[in-house]
Amino acid sequence: MRHTKDDALSRPDTFADLYRRHTGMVYRLCRLSLRSDADAEDAVQSVFLKLLQHPKQFQDPEHEKAWLITAARNHCRDLLRSPWRSRRTNWDDLPELSSPDSAVSDGDTLRALLALPEKYKTLLYLYYYEGYRVRDLSRLLGRKESTLQTQLAKGRALLKLDLLDLGGMLDEEANP
Amino acid sequence: MKKRIHDLFDALSPSAAQEARMFSAIETAAAGGAARRSSLPVRRMAALAACLLLVLGGALTYPLWRPFTPGASVDQPAPSAGEEIQTPVFALPAMLAGEAVTWEPIRKSGDAPDDPRSSLYRISAATGDRTALEKDLQVRITGTYADGRKITLGTELVFEGTEAAEEAFMASRSAFEPSAEVGATIAFCALKSETAEKGVTCLVFRCFVESIDQP
Numbered sequence: 001m002r003h004t005k006d007d008a009l010s011r012p013d014t015f016a017d018l019y020r021r022h023t024g025m026v027y028r029l030c031r032l033s034l035r036s037d038a039d040a041e042d043a044v045q046s047v048f049l050k051l052l053q054h055p056k057q058f059q060d061p062e063h064e065k066a067w068l069i070t071a072a073r074n075h076c077r078d079l080l081r082s083p084w085r086s087r088r089t090n091w092d093d094l095p096e097l098s099s100p101d102s103a104v105s106d107g108d109t110l111r112a113l114l115a116l117p118e119k120y121k122t123l124l125y126l127y128y129y130e131g132y133r134v135r136d137l138s139r140l141l142g143r144k145e146s147t148l149q150t151q152l153a154k155g156r157a158l159l160k161l162d163l164l165d166l167g168g169m170l171d172e173e174a175n176p
Numbered sequence: 177m178k179k180r181i182h183d184l185f186d187a188l189s190p191s192a193a194q195e196a197r198m199f200s201a202i203e204t205a206a207a208g209g210a211a212r213r214s215s216l217p218v219r220r221m222a223a224l225a226a227c228l229l230l231v232l233g234g235a236l237t238y239p240l241w242r243p244f245t246p247g248a249s250v251d252q253p254a255p256s257a258g259e260e261i262q263t264p265v266f267a268l269p270a271m272l273a274g275e276a277v278t279w280e281p282i283r284k285s286g287d288a289p290d291d292p293r294s295s296l297y298r299i300s301a302a303t304g305d306r307t308a309l310e311k312d313l314q315v316r317i318t319g320t321y322a323d324g325r326k327i328t329l330g331t332e333l334v335f336e337g338t339e340a341a342e343e344a345f346m347a348s349r350s351a352f353e354p355s356a357e358v359g360a361t362i363a364f365c366a367l368k369s370e371t372a373e374k375g376v377t378c379l380v381f382r383c384f385v386e387s388i389d390q391p
Binding site: 016045109 | 180181182185188190206
């Protein structure tokens, strides 16, 4: 697919197709990193706007997808390093008061996932949701396959532990 | 576990309304050539507006809080005896005008920052030999009040020595604590090398009100 700045706008269906194909993936990646709906929306817009203003020559759909993943990860990483982000606490990160009767809810599980270190949650997402194989992820993320296998195992363990901790905490609150 | 993780990520997907909103914002930004996006968080815009207001407010009120005015004239507090306090503008001796001169207010702890009688200034001048300096000061330092009255300060040499000694001298300035009759104490440092060879790099002058003429 080849866009130029002018024809991308004059043929919005082409860009719209690309947007429809990948917006969910880019949004989920950004949402995972930034942990805020509003920030994720901003990031998605920035990534696609960049593509619209600086068109790329993609060899195939996989190349297109890989470029968007890399662009989204880089953009989110830049945002996380910015002074604005590094000096404030995300509203979504603040702990909520939980009811003693509540079990581990979907919201708690999601929070545990979002609280995982960046390298684990992105890897888990690309592996389990996007269906990438470890060999492909090795090329995409620039990490060794053995490293990725280890990180996948550790990510799974961390997520499981976090969920157990969360459940244990709630049990303690319910039965002090 | 796999199914659960998959479902978890699924919960992070954008809604159809979000997708449409983002697409619309991208099109608008691309068409307008600006990265203006409708979903920019309100709190970020509010912080930006607050910063702009702060800078604008600071710039507009600068004349009220500026500590000193470098250059050929300086705002000097009015040393009037029983007079209403106003701020005359002093013309510096011609020798210092246009030179690299910095005015640095010196205050002891406990001084009220806006007390017009507690003004001491150290002037670091990269210029000037002692002779010219004394000669220039003998010409008198004059200033003008906003209402047109002329004020003339006389000067009196009260210290000469090294810069280190001058600092100690200024620290114990109770000997010439500014009163209603004393306009300012001015220290000139960094004199020329021929003076420095004799161990004198600083001169301290006490300035006092010599006259205030009605317009």
